[in-house]
Amino acid sequence: TLTQTVQRSLHARIVPVPSNEFLIVMRDLTELRRLERVRRDFVANVSHELRTPLTSIKAMAETLLDGARTDEAVAERFLETIIRESDRLVRLSSDLLDLSRVEAKGVTREPQDMAILVGDVCGRLASQADKAGVAIVNEVRPPLIAEADHDEMAQVVVNLLDNAISYTPRGGSVRLYATETSETLTIHVTDTGIGILKDDIPRLFERFYRADKARSRASGGTGLGLAIVKHIVENHGGAVSVQSEYNKGSTFSVTLPRQ
Ligand code: ADP
Numbered sequence: 001t002l003t004q005t006v007q008r009s010l011h012a013r014i015v016p017v018p019s020n021e022f023l024i025v026m027r028d029l030t031e032l033r034r035l036e037r038v039r040r041d042f043v044a045n046v047s048h049e050l051r052t053p054l055t056s057i058k059a060m061a062e063t064l065l066d067g068a069r070t071d072e073a074v075a076e077r078f079l080e081t082i083i084r085e086s087d088r089l090v091r092l093s094s095d096l097l098d099l100s101r102v103e104a105k106g107v108t109r110e111p112q113d114m115a116i117l118v119g120d121v122c123g124r125l126a127s128q129a130d131k132a133g134v135a136i137v138n139e140v141r142p143p144l145i146a147e148a149d150h151d152e153m154a155q156v157v158v159n160l161l162d163n164a165i166s167y168t169p170r171g172g173s174v175r176l177y178a179t180e181t182s183e184t185l186t187i188h189v190t191d192t193g194i195g196i197l198k199d200d201i202p203r204l205f206e207r208f209y210r211a212d213k214a215r216s217r218a219s220g221g222t223g224l225g226l227a228i229v230k231h232i233v234e235n236h237g238g239a240v241s242v243q244s245e246y247n248k249g250s251t252f253s254v255t256l257p258r259q
Pocket residue numbers: 159163164165167191193194195196204209210211212213216217220221222223224225226227250
């Protein structure tokens with residue numbers, strides 16, 4: 001029992017060896033514990049993120065059933081909320097799938113012209129920017145070749161551009177431009193938006209972290225976009241950084257090795 005107590009308190013294993021001596025095997029569990037905590041937090045976050053829209057969908061449906069459906073204006077408002085919350089659940093499950101996919105897999109890299117890729121993404125988000133009253137100014141010019149996975153890099157640019165549009169008030173703009181060195185290329189997405197407080201910056205790339213919770217929810221954000229960006233970029237041997245001034249705007253920069 002003494003052995004058991006020592007084992008439990010030290011998280012060590014005691015191995016009897018001949019001649020009345022003991023060998024104590026100790027393992028550093030700090031990293032293991034940290035990973036376990038990260039996993040537990042993640043599951044708790046996912047449950048919370050699922051429960052919030054589901055609770056509101058259920059409450060709306062029950063109220064409609066209880067008679068609110070006879071008032072057409074109220075019914076319409078509730079149904080719109082139900083659709084919006086369902087959309088959020090769809091986005092959440094698709095972001096969770098993306099995240100586990102990029103966490104699990106290595107990348108298949110081929111030479112890509114990042115300028116063409118950026119141009120395609122700007123086209124894809126043009127109508128969203130239009131609706132938000134935000135101008136997109138794309139100054140990334142071909143050729144800008146990096147070895148990368150096309151779909152994953154497109155997702156990186158989509159997530160950054162989508163955020164820049166969502167967190168920029170009407171009348172603002174988002175500019176994309178590139179800088180190069182002999183070994184790397186960097187794509188910058190810079191906006192004239194709400195900016196980010198200094199204290200929030202180190203945590204932005206954590207899963208489910210939101211600096212501006214209300215706005216993230218209103219824009220349908222899942223809090224996973226930047227975590228996905230970071231994973232993809234680091235899988236490519238690159239790095240992502242952010243510079244921001246509160247109430248002025250933010251610049252997210254993705255640096256990739258050419259090779
Ligand atoms: P979300 O789905 O909430 O946008 P992200 O992981 O993409 O999640 O971003 C995390 C948080 O970082 C956002 O909730 C927002 O507070 C902040 N953020 C991201 N991009 C910008 C930006 N361009 N301007 C201001 N804040 C931003």
